Structure formats: C-alpha cells, structure tokens
Amino acid sequence: MNAKKDRATIHDVAKKAGVSPATASRVLSGSDYPVSENARKRILSAAESLQYRPNLLGQMLKSSTSRDIGVILPNISNPFYSELVLGAETAAKQKGFGLLLCNTLRSELREYEYLENLCQKQVGGVILSSVASDIAPIKKLADTYRLRVVGLDQSIPEITHAKVDFHIRKGVMDAIRYLYENGHRRIALLSSPPRIFFRKEVRKGYEEGLQACGLPYREDYELFSATERELSGGEIYEFENGKLCADKLLALDPRPTAVICINDITASGLIQRLGERNVSVPDELSVIGIDNSFFARMVSPPLTSIEQSPFEAGFLVAAALIDAITENRAFTGRIDVEPRLVIRNSVKPIRTL
Amino acid sequence: MNAKKDRATIHDVAKKAGVSPATASRVLSGSDYPVSENARKRILSAAESLQYRPNLLGQMLKSSTSRDIGVILPNISNPFYSELVLGAETAAKQKGFGLLLCNTLRSELREYEYLENLCQKQVGGVILSSVASDIAPIKKLADTYRLRVVGLDQSIPEITHAKVDFHIRKGVMDAIRYLYENGHRRIALLSSPPRIFFRKEVRKGYEEGLQACGLPYREDYELFSATERELSGGEIYEFENGKLCADKLLALDPRPTAVICINDITASGLIQRLGERNVSVPDELSVIGIDNSFFARMVSPPLTSIEQSPFEAGFLVAAALIDAITENRAFTGRIDVEPRLVIRNSVKPIRTL
DNA sequence: CTGAAAGCGCTAACAT
DNA sequence: ATGTTAGCGCTTTCAG
Numbered sequence: 001m002n003a004k005k006d007r008a009t010i011h012d013v014a015k016k017a018g019v020s021p022a023t024a025s026r027v028l029s030g031s032d033y034p035v036s037e038n039a040r041k042r043i044l045s046a047a048e049s050l051q052y053r054p055n056l057l058g059q060m061l062k063s064s065t066s067r068d069i070g071v072i073l074p075n076i077s078n079p080f081y082s083e084l085v086l087g088a089e090t091a092a093k094q095k096g097f098g099l100l101l102c103n104t105l106r107s108e109l110r111e112y113e114y115l116e117n118l119c120q121k122q123v124g125g126v127i128l129s130s131v132a133s134d135i136a137p138i139k140k141l142a143d144t145y146r147l148r149v150v151g152l153d154q155s156i157p158e159i160t161h162a163k164v165d166f167h168i169r170k171g172v173m174d175a176i177r178y179l180y181e182n183g184h185r186r187i188a189l190l191s192s193p194p195r196i197f198f199r200k201e202v203r204k205g206y207e208e209g210l211q212a213c214g215l216p217y218r219e220d221y222e223l224f225s226a227t228e229r230e231l232s233g234g235e236i237y238e239f240e241n242g243k244l245c246a247d248k249l250l251a252l253d254p255r256p257t258a259v260i261c262i263n264d265i266t267a268s269g270l271i272q273r274l275g276e277r278n279v280s281v282p283d284e285l286s287v288i289g290i291d292n293s294f295f296a297r298m299v300s301p302p303l304t305s306i307e308q309s310p311f312e313a314g315f316l317v318a319a320a321l322i323d324a325i326t327e328n329r330a331f332t333g334r335i336d337v338e339p340r341l342v343i344r345n346s347v348k349p350i351r352t353l
Numbered sequence: 354m355n356a357k358k359d360r361a362t363i364h365d366v367a368k369k370a371g372v373s374p375a376t377a378s379r380v381l382s383g384s385d386y387p388v389s390e391n392a393r394k395r396i397l398s399a400a401e402s403l404q405y406r407p408n409l410l411g412q413m414l415k416s417s418t419s420r421d422i423g424v425i426l427p428n429i430s431n432p433f434y435s436e437l438v439l440g441a442e443t444a445a446k447q448k449g450f451g452l453l454l455c456n457t458l459r460s461e462l463r464e465y466e467y468l469e470n471l472c473q474k475q476v477g478g479v480i481l482s483s484v485a486s487d488i489a490p491i492k493k494l495a496d497t498y499r500l501r502v503v504g505l506d507q508s509i510p511e512i513t514h515a516k517v518d519f520h521i522r523k524g525v526m527d528a529i530r531y532l533y534e535n536g537h538r539r540i541a542l543l544s545s546p547p548r549i550f551f552r553k554e555v556r557k558g559y560e561e562g563l564q565a566c567g568l569p570y571r572e573d574y575e576l577f578s579a580t581e582r583e584l585s586g587g588e589i590y591e592f593e594n595g596k597l598c599a600d601k602l603l604a605l606d607p608r609p610t611a612v613i614c615i616n617d618i619t620a621s622g623l624i625q626r627l628g629e630r631n632v633s634v635p636d637e638l639s640v641i642g643i644d645n646s647f648f649a650r651m652v653s654p655p656l657t658s659i660e661q662s663p664f665e666a667g668f669l670v671a672a673a674l675i676d677a678i679t680e681n682r683a684f685t686g687r688i689d690v691e692p693r694l695v696i697r698n699s700v701k702p703i704r705t706l
Numbered sequence: 707c708t709g710a711a712a713g714c715g716c717t718a719a720c721a722t
Numbered sequence: 723a724t725g726t727t728a729g730c731g732c733t734t735t736c737a738g
Contacts, residue, residue, distance in 0.1 A: 007497055009731055020709045025733055033734095036707060051497070056473045057414040058731030061714050066410070067474075068453065075439065077647075077664075082435040086428065089456050093463070098470065100421065101454045103442055110446070117451065120409045121420075144360055144404070239651055268651045275653060294430075295648050298592055298621045300628060311430075362715055373725045378717055386718095389723060411715030414730050 008050040017046040028054065060122065068098040069321060070118040070126035073152070074106045079293050080310050081129070084152075087314025088127060095322045106131045112138065119145040124325035127152055127317055148324055148331045150317055164317045164335040168198065168290070171306040171339025172205030173212060175260055175288050178341055180213040183350040184258040184286060188221040190245045190270060191262035192238065202262060202290070221256060223248050238262075242269025249285075250277060257286060257350055264289035268299045271346075282348035292342045302344035313337040361403035370399040381407065413475065421451040422674060423471040423479035426505070427459045432646050433663050434482070437505075440667025441480060448675045459484045465491065472498040477678035480505055480670055501677060501684045503670055517670045517688040521551060521643070524659040524692025525558030526565060528613055528641050531694055533566040536703040537611040537639060541574040543598045543623060544615035545591065555615060555643070574609060576601050591615075595622020602638075603630060610639060610703055617642035621652045624699075635701035645695045655697035666690040 014024035019039050026033045027043045035043075046052075060066050071088055073081045089099045100123065102114040111132055118126055119141055125148035132138055142149050151163040179187055189206045191199055203222070210217050225241045242261065246269070249259065261267035267289035271281050281287050281301060289296060292307035317335045324331035367377040372392050379386045380396045388396075399405075413419050424441055426434045442452045453476065455467040464485055471479055472494055478501035485491055495502050495514075504516040532540055542559045544552055556575070563570050578594045595614065599622070602612065614620035620642035624634050634640050634654060642649055645660035670688045677684035 010733095011731080021732080022709060022711095022734075023707085025731095026708095029733075031733085034707060039708080053469065053473050055414075055417075055475065055731050056470075057410060057417070057419070057475050058714095059733080061408075061410040061414045061716090061730090062732045062734085064408075064410070064714065076429065076442070077432065077435045077439045079430065079432065079435075082430045082432075085454065086430050086456055089429070089454055093455075093467075098453045098455075098474070100451045101438065101442055102446075102451075103439055114446075116406065117409075120406050121451070122408065122410050236647065236650070265648075265651070268648075272651065272653060294589065295618075295621075295651070297589070298618070298625065298648070298652070300625060300653070363717095364715080374715090375717075375726080376724060378715095379724095382717075384717085387723060392723080408715050411730095412717080414714090414732090415716045415718085417730065 008047075008052045009055070010052070012050055013043060013046045013052045016050060017042040019043060028052070029059075064122055065325065066121050066123045067096065068100050068121065068123050069318065069325070070100045070102060070114070070123050071128075072102040072104060072111060072114050072118075072126060073129040074131065075103050076101060080291055080308070084310035084314035087311035087316075088318035089314075090311075091315045091318035092322060095319065095326070097318075097322050099318075104131060108132050108134075112141075115141055115147075119147055124148060125150065125321040125331065127314075127321065148321060150321055150331065150335075152313075152317075162320075162331050162333050162335070164313050164337060166198075166308050166313065166337050167339055168306070168308065169201045169205035169208070171290070171308070171341070172202050172260060173209035174339070174341055175306055176206065176209030176213060176215075178343075179258045179260075179286065179288070179347065180215070182286075182347060185215060186221070186254060186256040186258070187215065188223060188249060188252070188256040188259040189262075190223045190242065190249070190259050190266060192225050192241055192266075194224065199262060202260075206260065220252060223259075238265040239269040242266035242271075243273040244269075246270045246273035246277070250274075250279065255285075258288070258347065259285065260288045260290070262290060264291045264293040264296045264299075264303060264305055267303055267305075267346075268295070271299055271303075282346050286347040286350075288341075288347060292340075296342070297344065301346050304344045304346045305342050307340045307342050309337050309340070361400075361405045362408070363405070366396060366399045366403055366405045369403060370395040372396060381405070382412070417475055418678065419474050419476045420449065421453050421474070421476050422671065422678070423453045423455060423467070423476050425455040425457060425464060425467050425471075425479060426482040427484065428456055429454060433644055433661070437663035437667035440664035440669075441671035442667075443664075444668045444671040445675060448672065448679070450671075450675050450678075452671075457484060461485050461487075465494075468494055468500075472500055477501060478503065478674040478684065480667075480674065501674060503674055503684065503688075505666075505670075515673075515684050515686050515688070517666050517690060519551075519661050519666065519690050520692055521659070521661065522554045522558035522561070524643075524661070524694070525555050525613060526562035527692070527694055528659055529559065529562030529566060529568075531696075532611045532613075532639065532641070532700065533568070535639075535700060538568060539574070539607060539609040539611070540568065541576060541602060541605070541609035541612040542615075543576045543595065543602065543612050543619060545578050545594055545619075547577065552615060555613075559613065573605060576612075591618040592622040595619035595624075596626040597622075599623045599626035599630070603627075603632065608638075611641070611700065612638065613641045613643070615643060617644045617646040617649045617652075617656060617658055620656055620658075620699075621648070624652055624656075635699050639700040639703075641694075641700060645693075649695070650697065654699050657697045657699045658695050660693045660695050662690050662693070 014021040104111040129152040289305040292305040296303040296305045367374040457464040482505040576598045642658040645658040649656040649658045
C-alpha cells in the first residue's frame with residue numbers, strides 16, 4: 001500500500017546510523033573488529049528500526065562459500081534416509097546452515113547433475129549416498145571446487161574425503177551371537193542381491209558371525225532374491241521379496257530356526273507369508289530385522305531389529321562437516337555409529353539340541 | 354598438485370575467446386540477445402576447455418532471486434511429508450531449482466526462524482505446513498520480501514497466497530459411502546484430538562458423510578484420544594493411540610461394525626490390539642485408514658485406505674510455484690488433489706440390518 | 707576506531 | 723553485433 005520501499009540494505013542502516021557501510025558491516029556481521037560502543041549502539045538501533053536483515057546472497061558471494069550443505073541420496077521417502085536427513089538438518093539448523101535435498105532415484109546421471117549444481121552454488125560440503133560406478137568425474141569435480149564429500153552407506157575412498165560407518169557388519173554379528181545364546185544353531189540370511197556396499201557388509205557380518213560362534217556356513221541358507229528393482233516402489237519390492245523368500249525358506253532341509261532379514265520391510269513380508277502358511281513367529285521361526293524402523297513395533301509379533309540410528313548418524317556427520325566448512329579446513333574424519341540390537345518378541349529361545 | 358588455478362569465471366572465458374564478458378554472458382546464460390555465430394562458437398569452446406561453470410551465487414545476487422525454493426514442514430520422517438517432499442523436489446529439479454528442507458518439529462519459533470532465513474536467502478517461494486498461531490509476523494515477512502507462500506494441509510487465507518487442497522473431507526465422505534454400500538450402518542471415527550485443520554476436515558467429512566447416507570450421528574462414536582504428543586516419536590504416539598482407542602471402541606454399545614482411522618498408523622495400532630482381544634478384522638470389525646502409506650499393505654489384513662497422493666501434491670505445487678517465480682508474478686492459485694479410496698481386505702460386506 | 711574503495715561473479719543498460 | 727560501465731549487497735584491505 002505505502003510507497004513500497006524495498007528492504008533495507010546495509011547502506012541504509014549505515015546512513016541512518018551516521019556511519020560508513022564498513023563500520024555497519026563490522027557490527028552487523030558479528031565481526032570481532034573493534035567498534036566504539038557508541039557507534040555500535042546507533043547501528044544496532046538503526047538496524048532494528050529499519051528491520052534490517054542481511055542479504056545472504058551478498059555475504060555468500062563475497063566469501064564465495066554458501067551457508068548450505070547438500071545431501072544427495074537415493075530417495076527421501078525411504079524411512080532410513082528421512083531419519084538421517086532429519087538428523088542432518090537438525091544439526092545444520094543449530095549451526096546456522098541450510099540443507100539442500102537431492103534425490104537421485106538411483107540414477108547416476110542425476111547424481112552427477114546434483115553434484116555439479118551444488119558446486120555451482122558453492123556449497124562447502126555434501127553428504128552423499130552414491131550410486132556412481134565411475135567415480136573419476138566426481139572426484140574431479142570435488143577437487144576443482146574443493147567440495148567436501150562425505151560418503152554414506154559405503155566406502156569409496158577415492159571420492160569420499162570422509163565417511164560415516166554404520167558398522168552394520170558388527171551389528172549382524174551381534175545379532176547372530178544373540179541368536180546363538182538363545183539356542184539357535186541353524187540361522188539363515190534373507191536379502192535382496194548383495195550388490196551394494198551395505199548388503200555386502202551384512203553378508204560379511206553373517207558369515208563372520210557364524211564363524212565366530214563356531215557354526216557351519218551353508219550356502220543354501222543365504223537366500224537372495226533373483227532380481228532387484230530399486231527405483232520407485234522400493235518398499236513394495238522389499239516386501240514382496242520377503243514373501244517370496246518365505247517359500248524358499250520353508251523348503252529348506254533342515255529348516256533354519258532363525259533368520260536375519262536385510263531390513264524390517266523384508267522381515268514383515270516374510271512374517272506375513274509365514275502367517276498365511278500357518279508357520280508361527282517366533283514359535284516355529286525366529287526373525288530379526290534391520291533398521292528398527294518405526295513400524296518394527298507395529299508388526300505382529302513386534303520385531304526384534306538391529307537399529308542403525310540414522311538420525312544420530314545424520315546429526316553427527318552434518319555437524320562435523322559444517323565445522324570443517326566454517327573452520328575452512330578439509331574434512332577427512334570418520335563418523336562411527338554403533339548398531340544396537342532392539343529386542344522385542346520375534347525371537348524365541350529354544351532348547352539346544 | 355599442479356599450481357592450483359581457481360575455477361574459471363566468465364571473464365576467463367571471455368578473455369580466452371577474445372570477447373567481452375558481456376558477450377560471453379549473453380551466450381553462456383542462454384539469453385536470446387543476438388550474438389554472431391562465430392563469437393558464440395569461440396565462447397562455447399573456450400567455456401568447454403576451461404570447464405567453465407557459472408557461479409550461481411553471482412547470478413542470484415545480480416537478479417536478487419534465488420534458484421531454490423523452501424519447504425517448511427513439521428517432520429520429514431513422517432512418510433506423508435517425505436513423499437510430498439520427494440514430489441516437490443522432483444518438480445524443482447526438472448525446472449532447475451533446488452529445495453531447501455526445513456523441519457519445524459512443530460515449534461512456532463523454528464518455523465519463523467526458517468521463514469526469515471529463507472527470505473534472507475532471497476528464495477522466491479516456500480511451501481509451508483504451518484503450526485503458527487499468530488500469523489501476523491509471517492504475513493509481514495512475506496510482504497516485505499515478496500515471498501510466495503503456499504499453504505499445505507490447512508487454509509489460513511491471511512498468510513497463504515495459495516494453497517493445496519487435499520479434499521480429505523470428500524475422501525472421508527466417499528469412504529463412508531463405500532461402507533454404507535457394503536451394509537455398514539454403525540460407523541465410528543478414531544482420531545487424535547481434532548485440533549489441527551486436517552483432523553477437523555476429517556471430522557467434518559465423517560459427520561457430513563453420515564448425514565449424506567442418512568445415518569444417525571452419535572457422539573460416542575467419535576473416539577478422540579485425550580492427550581496429544583506430536584514432537585518426536587509421533588508415529589509411536591499414533592500407534593499407541595490406536596491401541597488405546599481399541600478398548601474404548603469395544604466397550605461401545607451397540608458396537609460399531611466399521612471404523613475410520615485418522616491415519617494408517619493409528620489403524621495398525623487398532624488392529625494389533627483387536628488381535629490381542631481376539632476380535633477379527635474384518636470379520637467382526639471393518640477398518641479404513643487414511644494416507645495409504647507404504648505399510649498399509651503390510652499389515653494383516655491389508656488395509657483399505659484413503660490415499661492422499663502427497664507425491665502428486667508436492668510435484669504440482671512446486672511446479673506451479675516455480676513457474677510463478679520464474680515468470681515473476683504472484684502465485685495465488687489453488688492446487689487440488691483428489692483423494693482416492695484404495696480397496697484391500699480390511700472391510701467386509703455385511704447383511705443390512 | 708573509522709571510512710573510502712575495491713571486488714566477489716554475474717548481467718543489463720547504454721553506448722558504439 | 724559487441725564492448726564499456728555500473729552495480730546487485732556484502733566484506734575487507736588499506737589509509738587515515
């Protein structure tokens with residue numbers, strides 16, 4: 001309505017306070033450069049009355065570093081990632097940073113485009129769950145832009161200056177130990193094909209866990225679905241996979257007494273099919289999931305699951321990344337997140353032979 | 354290793370191509386300003402060989418508009434919101450925009466801080482699921498920054514220049530009609546307290562739906578939990594709420610034959626408790642959820658649910674918002690997303706009377 | 707302690 | 723068709 005004057009710049013504040021823009025900047029940007037109390041007060045009150053808000057674009061251009069970080073992952077609608085992003089964003093907010101969210105949908109092209117775009121926006125760091133097969137272009141990009149890249153869910157040392165390690169291998173080993181202590185001797189693994197890093201780690205944990213307990217390894221106890229479709233509808237695929245593998249599992253001889261599933265969704269598909277086949281969980285088969293998703297407690301019976309703490313991981317890694325950015329140094333550390341077995345009612349102790 | 358020259362600016366390209374920065378800008382920024390084919394070619398090849406990438410900060414500052422949009426919502430880990438964000442981000446990417454994600458955790462203070470921060474970053478628009486009680490400051494902010502605000506999940510016309518309407522009221526009415534046509538005459542509603550807009554709409558839909566079918570309204574068929582805790586652990590709360598209300602529901606006389614739940618999580622809690630009480634779904638009680646979350650098909654029996662299409666909503670609203678931004682006009686439209694009843698196995702036809 | 711001036715990288719008048 | 727110049731809003735030498 002009123003003749004719309006645009007928002008105030010630092011010059012307007014300076015003028016109103018009767019000082020130079022430089023002095024105004026020094027107090028308004030929280031610099032430790034000495035300014036007289038008098039001037040400081042006048043500047044602050046001018047800023048207040050003009051409702052001054054810095055234009056972050058100006059700041060960023062001047063310093064050539066964005067106050068955002070990027071997070072690139074396959075799909076935010078995956079609960080694991082949305083928890084992780086929530087953690088990362090919470091940390092970012094605390095440190096005055098924003099979070100640019102990027103969904104690759106597991107497309108290598110999209111992943112690279114995002115990376116490039118983030119570089120063009122001069123972000124100082126990015127948390128990346130990569131699907132790239134050829135990492136050379138990514139590395140080059142990261143180098144020429146001094147982009148800090150933190151790998152997630154994987155370790156590709158050539159491109160990731162740092163990584164967050166979920167130690168899922170240890171988590172699975174612990175779960176096997178737990179089953180062993182509850183009398184289980186025939187333990188199966190149920191997964192989609194172990195092509196990505198995470199699943200490979202789970203598999204290693206499974207095999208090493210058996211070994212650590214002195215249990216024999218049987219190839220037919222590793223149940224992998226034949227195909228894989230990860231794009232949209234990922235959850236549904238995982239669920240169907242659990243159902244499919246249920247049948248294979250029931251045909252095994254001798255039948256396992258316990259099974260570890262690659263995630264809670266798969267476990268829930270398994271349990272549903274088992275119910276249809278009138279096989280009771282946990283009476284006839286014990287089940288352990290991975291992720292401890294919010295719905296782990298919603299299935300019947302409530303699911304014992306290996307928690308990976310994605311929120312915590314996201315929080316820690318974002319905080320460390322942003323510290324590196326603001327302190328203007330490289331970020332090469334490693335964030336360790338310990339897995340934790342959350343015990344509910346899907347595992348039953350059995351008599352040892 | 355090599356003496357690290359910084360990344361190339363448009364000046365470097367111009368110099369290498371033997372033209373002025375202005376000309377270089379004209380071709381590199383895709384302007385339609387006429388440039389000779391010769392010069393254009395030289396500029397392009399210079400850019401190529403120098404690996405030139407525009408510094409978006411420069412562009413943004415110059416034009417004083419960011420190439421990002423903001424999305425402010427309570428909690429990305431809520432599957433409804435993460436689907437919506439996925440849709441919004443997909444649209445943004447298509448249009449060359451980025452997405453700044455903000456989680457308010459239902460804190461009014463955080464909401465305002467985010468809004469302010471986005472303004473300082475000169476974003477042209479924001480998708481907002483607001484929890485604010487006092488909207489005056491938000492309105493003021495939006496005005497002085499010409500920020501386009503799109504309301505979600507609510508209609509607060511004073512602050513939202515536009516809104517996306519999920520028509521959940523109609524969705525619930527359709528569900529009631531569906532139950533009616535399957536012979537149900539005693540239909541209950543199960544919800545947490547109807548304080549926020551969405552739940553109020555569901556309640557209206559429930560009451561109007563009954564009326565439209567000529568069914569009597571009974572106050573005791575509206576089951577609202579007493580308390581509410583929405584911060585973290587929201588999902589768990591909803592689940593427990595479903596369990597709690599199951600008991601209340603079973604005590605009703607005459608007992609309803611069908612119930613509509615405020616969301617799938619609540620429905621799943623209800624079903625779990627019902628199972629513990631040996632009340633069969635759908636034989637003794639039919640259940641309809643809201644959201645059609647990915648796990649609706651995972652509960653037993655698979656849940657009939659009212660789908661809200663958050664992905665589509667997010668996609669459409671972000672696309673429209675960004676169009677408004679790039680065309681430099683206000684955005685006052687309304688996005689309509691039609692609900693859809695997804696039929697599975699949690700509703701059973703019954704003999705009338 | 708303060709201010710003038712330069713410049714981050716880009717684009718858009720306004721010449722030519 | 724091209725180049726010169728100015729300036730977006732901010733910070734930061736550098737001189738006073």
